Amino acid sequence: MSDTDRKDSEGMSLTAAEYVLGVLDAAQRRAAERRIGRDAAFAREVAFWEERLGGLAGAVPEVAPPQRMWSRIEAALGRASASAEARVGLWQSLSFWRGLALGASALAAASLAALVYLGPIAGPSVPLVARLDAEGGRAGFVAAVDSGGGSLTIVPAALLGAEQKSLELWLIPPGDKPHSLGLIDPNRPVTVKVPKDLLARVNDEAVLAVSLEPEGGSPTGQPTGPVIANGKLAQL
Amino acid sequence: MDADQRRRQLSAALRRVASGDRAALRLVYDETSAKLFGVCLRILNDRSEAEDVLQDVYLNVWRKAAGFDENRASPITWLVAIARNRAIDRVRSGAGARLGAPIEAADEVPDPAPIAAETIEAAQENRRLYSCLEELEMRQQAAIRSAYMDGLTYEELAERSNVPLGTMKSWIRRGLAKLRRCLER
Numbered sequence: 001m002s003d004t005d006r007k008d009s010e011g012m013s014l015t016a017a018e019y020v021l022g023v024l025d026a027a028q029r030r031a032a033e034r035r036i037g038r039d040a041a042f043a044r045e046v047a048f049w050e051e052r053l054g055g056l057a058g059a060v061p062e063v064a065p066p067q068r069m070w071s072r073i074e075a076a077l078g079r080a081s082a083s084a085e086a087r088v089g090l091w092q093s094l095s096f097w098r099g100l101a102l103g104a105s106a107l108a109a110a111s112l113a114a115l116v117y118l119g120p121i122a123g124p125s126v127p128l129v130a131r132l133d134a135e136g137g138r139a140g141f142v143a144a145v146d147s148g149g150g151s152l153t154i155v156p157a158a159l160l161g162a163e164q165k166s167l168e169l170w171l172i173p174p175g176d177k178p179h180s181l182g183l184i185d186p187n188r189p190v191t192v193k194v195p196k197d198l199l200a201r202v203n204d205e206a207v208l209a210v211s212l213e214p215e216g217g218s219p220t221g222q223p224t225g226p227v228i229a230n231g232k233l234a235q236l
Numbered sequence: 237m238d239a240d241q242r243r244r245q246l247s248a249a250l251r252r253v254a255s256g257d258r259a260a261l262r263l264v265y266d267e268t269s270a271k272l273f274g275v276c277l278r279i280l281n282d283r284s285e286a287e288d289v290l291q292d293v294y295l296n297v298w299r300k301a302a303g304f305d306e307n308r309a310s311p312i313t314w315l316v317a318i319a320r321n322r323a324i325d326r327v328r329s330g331a332g333a334r335l336g337a338p339i340e341a342a343d344e345v346p347d348p349a350p351i352a353a354e355t356i357e358a359a360q361e362n363r364r365l366y367s368c369l370e371e372l373e374m375r376q377q378a379a380i381r382s383a384y385m386d387g388l389t390y391e392e393l394a395e396r397s398n399v400p401l402g403t404m405k406s407w408i409r410r411g412l413a414k415l416r417r418c419l420e421r
Contacts, residue, residue, distance in 0.1 A: 014409060017412040017415075018408075018412070020317075021384055021412070022324045022387045022388070022389075023383050023388065023390050023393070024389070026325070050309070050314075050317045051308075051310065052419055053365070054310070054316050055313075055365040055366070056362075056384045057275055057312075057316040057384075059385065060271075060274050060275050060278050060385050061274050061278075062271050062274045063270060063277050064269075064270045064273070065270070065287065065290055066287065069273075069287060069290060069291070070262070070265060070269075072287075073265070073291050073294045076291055076295055077258065077261075077295065077298060170259075174263065174266050175263065175266065175267060176245075177245070178259075207259040207262055207263075209257070209259040223257070226255060227255075227259060227260075230258055230259040
């Protein structure tokens with residue numbers, strides 16, 4: 001490496017470090033971002049500094065954001081996906097819904113009735129329910145947990161037809177991977193038994209999700225297809 | 237949960253976010269929002285601005301998760317980089333909004349807390365970075381740490397430390413060059 005090359009490479013590393021450190025002004029930051037796009041060596045240098053200096057963030061105290069923050073993000077996501085181009089995974093689910101959701105409003109009424117019917121099952125303790133929203137914020141399924149938490153009934157809120165695929169229901173406790181609760185039917189309410197080892201995880205911290213899987217269910221034990229609806233369990 | 241396990245779970249959740257899984261985004265949010273909000277708040281010094289940026293950060297994560305490569309970056313530094321960039325861009329666009337520097341942060345420039353005492357977790361995960369920082373002159377490492385955590389420009393750092401701009405630039409640039417050589421060793 002010649003002296004000039006070494007100087008250039010040091011200069012590049014310094015600019016990358018200054019960008020990551022955040023000491024550049026707005027115009028210099030835009031210039032650095034453009035350079036990331038066209039100069040692979042510079043982009044690697046930025047990645048190097050992001051990874052190394054990232055350790056300093058460990059010293060910044062955590063501050064819990066306000067409770068309402070997540071619903072704000074969800075609402076913004078809904079607006080974004082309604083207006084912007086759909087991403088591949090979502091697009092699959094969207095066409096899935098479009099092709100199969102016929103007479104959805106009539107069925108939504110039916111499932112509300114089903115939920116009311118499910119009410120008494122819940123018994124004396126606080127019942128847990130979830131509305132599993134599909135793309136665009138429409139209700140995809142409504143779920144209710146029985147009083148003992150030992151089983152869960154899930155009702156489709158939109159009419160779906162036969163399809164050479166299976167719908168699999170997942171319980172996702174906070175900070176954990178999804179656990180399968182079994183296959184569900186897109187056309188009628190299904191009651192699934194909650195495995196014993198998961199009983200304690202069925203609470204208002206957990207999320208329910210429905211994914212589209214190959215016929216017979218996920219071959220891997222984890223969701224492999226797009227998630228077509230999900231929602232958090234909440235106390236009724 | 238140990239750091240390795242947490243890293244694997246976050247990476248797995250980001251992969252699911254990349255496939256359009258909103259529940260996975262919620263998991264990422266639950267695991268990381270306090271850290272990222274802390275990072276944004278430290279830079280913006282204004283709760284409502286920090287909330288706006290935090291919303292933007294997770295929308296970005298939703299859109300850009302496919303670009304996360306777990307072989308090249310750890311999930312938390314990838315997320316922190318997004319949060320810092322958004323927060324810094326926000327401050328730079330509202331120039332001057334922050335000239336009333338936070339007292340707590342201003343205290344920190346001349347008198348940084350001992351690095352080892354900051355957080356044990358950070359020290360363990362980044363032993364190399366911290367040991368290299370220790371090799372720098374005190375004022376170099378103080379300036380670099382303050383620049384990173386508070387998201388300040390050279391001008392703002394110089395003003396806070398009450399030194400000429402050229403002096404601040406040279407502290408930081410020499411510090412960074414030395415840091416680079418140490419990190420490469």
